[in-house]
Amino acid sequence: MPTKFPVEHADVLLSKSDPGAVDPNLLIAELPIRTDMKVADVGSGPGYFSLPLAKYLYDGTVYAVDVQQGMLDIVESQAEVMRVNNIELMLSKETKIPLDDESVDVALLSNVLHETSSPTRFIRDVSRIVKKGGWIAIMEWKKEETKSGPPLKERIALEDVEKLIGKIDLPIKARRLIGTSRYLILVEK
Numbered sequence: 341m342p343t344k345f346p347v348e349h350a351d352v353l354l355s356k357s358d359p360g361a362v363d364p365n366l367l368i369a370e371l372p373i374r375t376d377m378k379v380a381d382v383g384s385g386p387g388y389f390s391l392p393l394a395k396y397l398y399d400g401t402v403y404a405v406d407v408q409q410g411m412l413d414i415v416e417s418q419a420e421v422m423r424v425n426n427i428e429l430m431l432s433k434e435t436k437i438p439l440d441d442e443s444v445d446v447a448l449l450s451n452v453l454h455e456t457s458s459p460t461r462f463i464r465d466v467s468r469i470v471k472k473g474g475w476i477a478i479m480e481w482k483k484e485e486t487k488s489g490p491p492l493k494e495r496i497a498l499e500d501v502e503k504l505i506g507k508i509d510l511p512i513k514a515r516r517l518i519g520t521s522r523y524l525i526l527v528e529k
Contacts (some may be wrong), residue, residue: 355400360398361488362479362519364392367450370516370524372475376400377445382437382466383407383452385416387427394424403444405430405437435461439469446475451489451522453480459504467508467529476510476527479518485519498523 367389373379376399381390384404394402404415404427410478412429419427422492430438435458447466454460463476470476481489498515505527514526 362522364389366460367479367518367524368392370518370526371446371448371477372526373397373446374400376401378443379446379448380405380437380439380444380466380469381448381450382432383449383455384415385411387411387418389448389450390415390427391418391422391424394419394427395422397426400426402427403430403439403447404428405432405439407432407434411445412414435465437465437469441468442471442474444469444474445471446477449478451480453501453504454490454494455476459496460507463504467510470529473528474529476529478505478525478527479522482523483519489521498525501525 347451374395379397380391380403381393382405384390384406387404390402390404404412406412409431410433415427416429432438434445434456447470449466453459466476478501480501481495483492483495485492501514505525510527510529512525513528516524518524
């Protein structure tokens with residue numbers, strides 16, 4: 341059974357000194373986004389990507405979506421410190437995201453798919469919230485041993501994510517390596 345990252349260790353998720361950390365600007369540069377878009381950071385955790393996204397999307401909105409209120413509380417306090425006011429916090433159920441159908445341009449799933457108990461139901465709900473012509477960006481840990489990250493048995497291989505995307509019948513437009521320990525899949529709706 342997949343486990344959720346504990347809120348009491350959220351500082352680890354915010355650390356840029358972790359050898360496996362991905363520079364948020366590197367990820368943002370890979371995403372098909374403009375500054376006026378609506379982006380859902382699904383499984384936002386403490387906001388490692390939500391906050392830089394909000395700065396980039398200065399005419400847009402970031403929806404920080406998480407199943408743990410404690411993580412959203414951290415996003416809120418960080419946003420206040422950084423004086424970012426275009427983030428909306430959303431407490432979610434794992435497979436029922438509290439956003440309307442086709443309400444976002446991009447859904448970012450960063451290191452969250454391996455934590456879901458029902459990946460197929462989860463990805464279907466993510467697809468539901470993305471507009472036609474929008475994008476789903478999935479970044480996950482490579483299924484190999486690294487100095488940081490989740491245990492190998494919890495990681496999800498690139499091929500398995502591709503099979504999952506095949507179940508929702510959407511085209512994968514790009515596959516990339518991000519840093520030394522992650523991969524990124526871009527799916528167009």
